[in-house]
Amino acid sequence: MNGAVLRLENVDKFYGAVGHGVHAVRNVSMDVGKGDIIALLGSSGCGKTSTLRMIAGFEETSRGKIHLSGREVQTLPPVKRHVAMAFEGYSLYPTVNVRDNIAFALKAQRLPRSAVNAKVAEVAEMLEIGDILERMPNSLSGGQQQRASLARALIRDANLYLLDEPMGQLEPQLRTLLRGRLKHFIKERGMTAILVTHDQTEANALADRIAVMEDGVLQQFASPAELKERPANLFTGTFVGEPPMNVFPVSVASDDGRLVLRFDGGQSLAYPENAFAAEVRAALFARGQVVIGVRPYAVRRSGTGAPANVLTNQWLGDQSHVSASFAKGTIILVEHDRAHVAIGDRILIELSPADLHVFDPESGMAISHGRELA
Amino acid sequence: MDQTSTLEKVLRRVAISLVILFFMFPIFWIVLMSFQTNETILRVPPSIVFEPTLSNYVALITGRLETQAGTLEVNFMSNLWNSLFLSAGSVAVGLILGIPAAYAFGRIKFRGSEDIAFTLLSFRFAPPLLVLLPLTIYFQKIGLADTYFGLIWVYQLIVLPLILWIVRGYFEDIPADIEYAYRIAGHSWFSTFRKVALPLAMPGIAAAGLLAFIFAWNNFIFALVLASADKQPVTVGALAFVTASGIQYGQVAAGIVLSILPTLALALYAQRYLVEGLSLGAVKG
Numbered sequence: 001m002n003g004a005v006l007r008l009e010n011v012d013k014f015y016g017a018v019g020h021g022v023h024a025v026r027n028v029s030m031d032v033g034k035g036d037i038i039a040l041l042g043s044s045g046c047g048k049t050s051t052l053r054m055i056a057g058f059e060e061t062s063r064g065k066i067h068l069s070g071r072e073v074q075t076l077p078p079v080k081r082h083v084a085m086a087f088e089g090y091s092l093y094p095t096v097n098v099r100d101n102i103a104f105a106l107k108a109q110r111l112p113r114s115a116v117n118a119k120v121a122e123v124a125e126m127l128e129i130g131d132i133l134e135r136m137p138n139s140l141s142g143g144q145q146q147r148a149s150l151a152r153a154l155i156r157d158a159n160l161y162l163l164d165e166p167m168g169q170l171e172p173q174l175r176t177l178l179r180g181r182l183k184h185f186i187k188e189r190g191m192t193a194i195l196v197t198h199d200q201t202e203a204n205a206l207a208d209r210i211a212v213m214e215d216g217v218l219q220q221f222a223s224p225a226e227l228k229e230r231p232a233n234l235f236t237g238t239f240v241g242e243p244p245m246n247v248f249p250v251s252v253a254s255d256d257g258r259l260v261l262r263f264d265g266g267q268s269l270a271y272p273e274n275a276f277a278a279e280v281r282a283a284l285f286a287r288g289q290v291v292i293g294v295r296p297y298a299v300r301r302s303g304t305g306a307p308a309n310v311l312t313n314q315w316l317g318d319q320s321h322v323s324a325s326f327a328k329g330t331i332i333l334v335e336h337d338r339a340h341v342a343i344g345d346r347i348l349i350e351l352s353p354a355d356l357h358v359f360d361p362e363s364g365m366a367i368s369h370g371r372e373l374a
Numbered sequence: 375m376d377q378t379s380t381l382e383k384v385l386r387r388v389a390i391s392l393v394i395l396f397f398m399f400p401i402f403w404i405v406l407m408s409f410q411t412n413e414t415i416l417r418v419p420p421s422i423v424f425e426p427t428l429s430n431y432v433a434l435i436t437g438r439l440e441t442q443a444g445t446l447e448v449n450f451m452s453n454l455w456n457s458l459f460l461s462a463g464s465v466a467v468g469l470i471l472g473i474p475a476a477y478a479f480g481r482i483k484f485r486g487s488e489d490i491a492f493t494l495l496s497f498r499f500a501p502p503l504l505v506l507l508p509l510t511i512y513f514q515k516i517g518l519a520d521t522y523f524g525l526i527w528v529y530q531l532i533v534l535p536l537i538l539w540i541v542r543g544y545f546e547d548i549p550a551d552i553e554y555a556y557r558i559a560g561h562s563w564f565s566t567f568r569k570v571a572l573p574l575a576m577p578g579i580a581a582a583g584l585l586a587f588i589f590a591w592n593n594f595i596f597a598l599v600l601a602s603a604d605k606q607p608v609t610v611g612a613l614a615f616v617t618a619s620g621i622q623y624g625q626v627a628a629g630i631v632l633s634i635l636p637t638l639a640l641a642l643y644a645q646r647y648l649v650e651g652l653s654l655g656a657v658k659g
Contacts, residue, residue: 058554078558085558091551095573105559149555156559 004067005160005192006032006055011064011074013050013216018062024050026216027064032160032194037186039207040196041240047216048196049088052162055194057081069159085162086153088196090145092137099133102151123151126181128174142169147178154185161186163195167202179205200242212236228295230374234364237293237357243321245293246331249361252284259284261292263327267306275353277371284358290367291359296321296334298355301341305350310341324349401634407627415623430628439617439625446617450629452604453611458636459522460597460607461590464529465537465583471530472537473579477567479538480545481553491542495535502595505531510599520602528596533586540585544578545571580647588637608633 012018013025025047032038040048053059055066057078066074073081084105092101099120100107106116124130127147137145146169153161166182167175183206186193197203203210204224212219212227212235219239220232231237231245238244250261259276262268273281284290308324308331320339323332324347331349333339341347358367366374378386407415409426433439439446478484479491509528510519518524548571556570557563572579594609601610612629615622 056554056558058550058558077563078554079560079562081558083558085555087551087555089549089551091549091555093552093556093570104556108560152555 003033004031005034005036005069006030006194007065007067008051008055009065009067011051011054011066012062013047013054013059014062024216025054028213028216028218029064030211030218030221032192034192035187035190036192036209037183037207038194039203039210040194040213041198041200041203041210042213043198043239046213048211048213049164050216051213052085052164052194052196055081055160056083056085056162082158083160083162084153084156084158086150086164086166088164088168090137090142090149092145092148092152094137097134097136098129098140098148101137101148102133102155104152105156119155120151123155123185126185127151127178143171143174146170150182154191159192161191161193163193165197166195168197168199175202182206200240210240212239214239230366230369231293231357232366232374234291234293234359237359237366241295243296243332243334245295245357246299247291247293247359248327248329248331249289249291251289252287254285263306264329265327267308267327269306269351271353277368279373280358280368280371283367283373287360287367289361291361291364292351293357293359294351294355296332298352299331299333300350300352301333301335301339301347302350303348305348308347308349310343310345310347313339313341313343315339322347404627404630407623408631410624412620412622412624415627430624431632433625434628434632439615439622446614448611448614448625449603450608450611450614450632453606453608454632454636456601456605456611457591457607457609457633460525460529461587463522463526464533464590465587467526468530468533468537468586469579469583472534472582473541473572474567476538476541477545477571480542481550481571491538494538497531498535502531506595506599513600519600520605522605525597525601525605528600529590529593531596532589532593536586536589537582540582541575541578544575548574577647580644584641584644587640591633591637 008028008030011025011028012023014021014023016022028047028051030038040051042048050059054061054074055068057073057076061074064074065072068081068083092098093104096104102120102123103116106119111119120133121130124133127150129144129147129151132140132144132148137148140148146166150163150166153163167178170178179202195202195206207224209221209223210227211221214235220227220236222230222232227236227240231240234247238247248263250263253260253262254273255270257273258270259273259281260268260270276284306326308326311323311325311330312321313323314321315338318336320335320337321332322335322339322341323330325331326349333349354370357369359365360367368374406422406424408430409428410424411427411429414424434448434450437448437451439448475494479487513519513524518527552574553566553570556566561569591607592609593607597605597607598610601607608629612626615626615629
């Protein structure tokens with residue numbers, strides 16, 4: 001099993017009849033190594049929670065195989081899979097207080113009381129819920145219930161920890177603090193965890209690798225840096241990153257020894273041919289029509305370049321977000337100093353070949369990233 | 375500051391008193407009747423001033439009914455016992471069968487589950503007399519007529535759909551994830567059902583059980599047709615007070631008072647669980 005704690009092999013989930021019902025998860029395969037933290041990232045309804053629940057055993061696996069610690073588990077009941085889970089809806093036992101909720105699984109293991117109390121105290125301190133241990137779940141706020149639910153999962157001794165939106169209800173400050181602590185807690189103990197989230201910051205901060213899902217399909221499974229630098233397709237390119245990547249269809253032409261990108265609105269950008277690596281240049285000319293993507297922080301204003309008209313200019317306290325109409329669409333720029341442009345101003349825009357992501361217009365698959373082919 | 379004026383408060387109390395009076399008067403009148411003889415009950419105009427007598431209760435408890443035409447035997451006490459046994463027995467059987475079924479209908483999606491659940495509910499639509507005729511013939515053939523077993527079985531037509539549909543709703547209201555959280559912590563579905571679902575649905579089960587008991591207790595037609603004198607509940611037994619020499623109103627009233635007592639006691643007892651269930655509240659995350 002080459003050390004993988006979890007392996008999904010061509011997993012499908014249908015709600016309703018196999019082959020006819022709603023196809024929520026489509027042919028997903030992935031390996032998760034011991035000690036990894038994986039984030040399933042995607043918008044609502046993308047299949048991330050279905051995937052998690054199939055791993056836990058709450059949803060039947062329609063097709064494919066799930067291996068957990070070397071055992072095939074897709075037909076086993078949850079009790080035999082040895083996984084812990086924190087639920088999005090908290091799902092605390094309403095009849096017992098927070099302490100007993102957290103300690104529940106440990107008590108079933110018949111651990112001595114002192115050991116149980118020590119473990120509860122440790123995890124409660126980490127999640128800042130030491131002061132509510134004696135309270136009943138229905139007297140708690142959403143954020144407190146969520147942390148209690150997270151504590152109940154983390155305290156267990158399991159092969160795999162499944163965390164469904166573990167911090168969705170927390171205040172921003174607390175979220176930032178706990179994110180760091182949670183990562184440290186998981187890493188220190190060598191725990192393997194999969195978290196489901198729609199929050200990119202959370203995924204980036206916590207996860208070693210992020211699985212981006214859309215429409216039930218695993219779009220890309222890579223490290224946060226790789227997702228940013230080498231998005232596999234237009235979807236991950238535009239989904240990951242805030243503000244999102246600017247994308248424009250362009251036609252590629254050669255003019256007097258220069259490579260010219262012509263935009264829909266008539267604007268064009270010309271580059272010396274050697275500004276592009278030879279393979280990238282060849283790929284561009286071979287297609288003629290491509291989609292280019294460029295991250296907002298890589299868009300530069302300059303004295304030369306293609307013209308655009310400023311639509312909005314927002315100063316966020318540490319960076320400016322400027323949007324401008326460009327090539328029959330809108331382009332967004334991020335600048336780290338205050339941008340002194342007013343609405344209606346004409347600006348000139350430059351895009352460096354090193355920052356360009358090129359995609360195939362039909363399939364949406366990446367062709368090149370900067371100077372390298374995808 | 376209390377916003378309601380004194381006048382409003384007074385009017386409100388008057389209104390509540392009227393409602394209570396309206397609903398409680400028949401019961402109050404019956405209680406008064408049960409301490410009177412037929413002569414004082416039937417005098418015109420009626421009066422609430424009379425000399426109380428325990429003779430009605432004595433007659434019921436000793437089983438000897440003195441009328442102008444002579445002494446009659448009434449087995450009211452054994453009717454009361456029959457009622458208790460039949461109602462408690464059918465509710466017990468109904469709960470044993472109905473709770474697991476309600477859980478299955480509430481939690482597990484299977485082919486035709488809605489149809490089956492609806493079919494069970496539809497037993498309540500059928501007029502009892504329509505069911506009774508063929509049932510009587512079958513029961514006589516297979517020897518179930520005039521047995522407690524047979525009666526409790528037939529009573530399932532009343533109690534089972536009731537329990538099934540009420541308890542099912544309660545199970546559906548428990549978030550499935552609470553059960554999943556318990557199962558993933560290393561428990562089988564059966565222990566999850568026992569330790570998580572059952573306690574959380576307890577208020578619903580208490581309510582359904584109580585309601586089913588009252589329905590079973592008040593049933594008349596099944597027992598009238600399917601049971602002979604020694605198996606009859608109070609509802610049927612009360613017919614004995616319609617005698618050749620007139621209706622024994624005093625005894626009827628005393629019989630009603632006695633037959634209300636068990637259900638009243640049960641309701642007061644179960645109320646504790648009903649209220650407890652409400653204050654437990656936050657089952658919904």
